[in-house]
Amino acid sequence: FLQAQLHAQKFVANYDESKIPEFTLPNPLVTEAGEAVTTAKQWQETRRPEIVDLFQKHVYGRSPAACKISHKVVSTKDDAVSGKAIRREVDVFFGDTTDAHSMRLLIYTPKTDKPVAAFLGLNFQGNHSIESDPAISLGDRWVRDRRNETVKDNRATEKARGVASSRWPVEKIIDRGYGLVTIYYGDIDPDFDDGFKNGIHGAMADQTKDIPAAEKWGSIAAWSYGLSRALDYLENDAKVDGDRVAVFGHSRLGKTSLWAGASDERFKMVISNNSGCGGAALSRRAIGETVGRINTSFPHWFNANFKQYNQNENACPVDQHELIALIAPRAVYVASATGDQWADPKGELLAEIHAEPVFRLLGTDGFGVDGVATSKVAPDQPIKGGTIGYHLRTGGHDVTDFDWQQYLDFADRHLQ
Ligand code: GCU
Numbered sequence: 001f002l003q004a005q006l007h008a009q010k011f012v013a014n015y016d017e018s019k020i021p022e023f024t025l026p027n028p029l030v031t032e033a034g035e036a037v038t039t040a041k042q043w044q045e046t047r048r049p050e051i052v053d054l055f056q057k058h059v060y061g062r063s064p065a066a067c068k069i070s071h072k073v074v075s076t077k078d079d080a081v082s083g084k085a086i087r088r089e090v091d092v093f094f095g096d097t098t099d100a101h102s103m104r105l106l107i108y109t110p111k112t113d114k115p116v117a118a119f120l121g122l123n124f125q126g127n128h129s130i131e132s133d134p135a136i137s138l139g140d141r142w143v144r145d146r147r148n149e150t151v152k153d154n155r156a157t158e159k160a161r162g163v164a165s166s167r168w169p170v171e172k173i174i175d176r177g178y179g180l181v182t183i184y185y186g187d188i189d190p191d192f193d194d195g196f197k198n199g200i201h202g203a204m205a206d207q208t209k210d211i212p213a214a215e216k217w218g219s220i221a222a223w224s225y226g227l228s229r230a231l232d233y234l235e236n237d238a239k240v241d242g243d244r245v246a247v248f249g250h251s252r253l254g255k256t257s258l259w260a261g262a263s264d265e266r267f268k269m270v271i272s273n274n275s276g277c278g279g280a281a282l283s284r285r286a287i288g289e290t291v292g293r294i295n296t297s298f299p300h301w302f303n304a305n306f307k308q309y310n311q312n313e314n315a316c317p318v319d320q321h322e323l324i325a326l327i328a329p330r331a332v333y334v335a336s337a338t339g340d341q342w343a344d345p346k347g348e349l350l351a352e353i354h355a356e357p358v359f360r361l362l363g364t365d366g367f368g369v370d371g372v373a374t375s376k377v378a379p380d381q382p383i384k385g386g387t388i389g390y391h392l393r394t395g396g397h398d399v400t401d402f403d404w405q406q407y408l409d410f411a412d413r414h415l416q
Contacts, residue, residue, distance in 0.1 A: 118179030132162030276343025
């Protein structure tokens, strides 16, 4: 009981700006040796690899080298989405044989002869949750029990069809000329703490055996690795242009899309929807969800080293503005919501503001406007004219049509 009480005390969330501890952010434009980074070359050759390495070592963990993949087409439908799209299911295997661990890609492409730009994003409840079409295969992998009829014994039921469709406006995406590729995140790694035995953690244990235990990949890194292997597949898919893929994710999967985009420079655009702590939000602000809190609730998301920074964020050699800086000079969009203070909307915008000098050094226009400040950003007024996009949507922790409207507009400028 005492233990539980102490635990609760330690993690009462703070939402009071005046109680934020004093902090200094690490400067993305100063090398570990203390040298100022003043050229794009210095950034690309010295500072960028340093920051990637710091995130691997202290936050997300080190993933194995890219494995060979193989694939198998599971289904094709030529008249999906009111006849406007082709929908395919493709199993991608983490290895060069089809007995390797696999993930199932659900791929929608508009009917056109040319390869299209596409959004790639993981989903929470299974590919069948995107659309209610009964022809989409019902996943048979472990899913979280939701205390409703969509899940029974940790397996999805027919009732799960289309339950997440409000977050995936497939028809709108197709109408705007884009492809959509989604994967159930649990195919890659089931989202619970089992000592990294299941999913690709277990399947690829051999490839990670030389990585120091404290630096091994957590689940966010594993999910990101899956996104990169999905991109390997898309690069060879005739219907999708692998050079124009935006990686998208909400919440824990927004943390994942950021790390995927930061660590894999082939992603041309990166979208973080309400990603919060361990995603776009600055850890040092320790407001809403904190490092100590996230590491306690979800010990498997990050590597073991990251636990050192529980209630000790200042000691971490990196912070999340540097994660966004790693995406430069490519396009990045961070979306927050007024009702999602847990994810620290202000900290999410500040991370972009503190990443902007890197975008400018690399010759981009940053936000595309001067003087972006947290005090000046009004709800539902997107900043989307530059390389760094942001909005603070009214409403709660979710993905809405408003969010997608901005992502599509942003993609029109960066992928078309
Ligand atoms: C929890 C968690 C967040 C995470 C969210 C989600 O709220 O604390 O860090 O983003 O789940 O993934 O929905």
